Amino acid sequence: MIDDFKNGVRLDGNEDAYQAALRDHQDGLVISLLKQAEAKFTLHTADCKAICFDLKENRCKRRSGKLLFRNREELFELAAAHGVNVSDLNDCKQCIKSGA
């Protein structure tokens, strides 16, 4: 796993580190630890606007927890250790192509 933003991302804290991690791993995958439809977490690609939008411009101070992975193999290998069932994720409709 690239880095642990499990406890959330704060504008006045680890936001810069989070953005840097996304930039360094543009092919990575990100699990957003906010339960959405059907109480599932959402899977994104690292370049998805939904997870990397500018906090300041959007008048936000924080993001929900995130888990960043280098690739799908790493996601499958490590997600469970963080309490995430990979077969139980929603694919983000903006960034995950079906079958990807």
Ligand SMILES: [Zn+2]
């Ligand atoms: Zn997305």
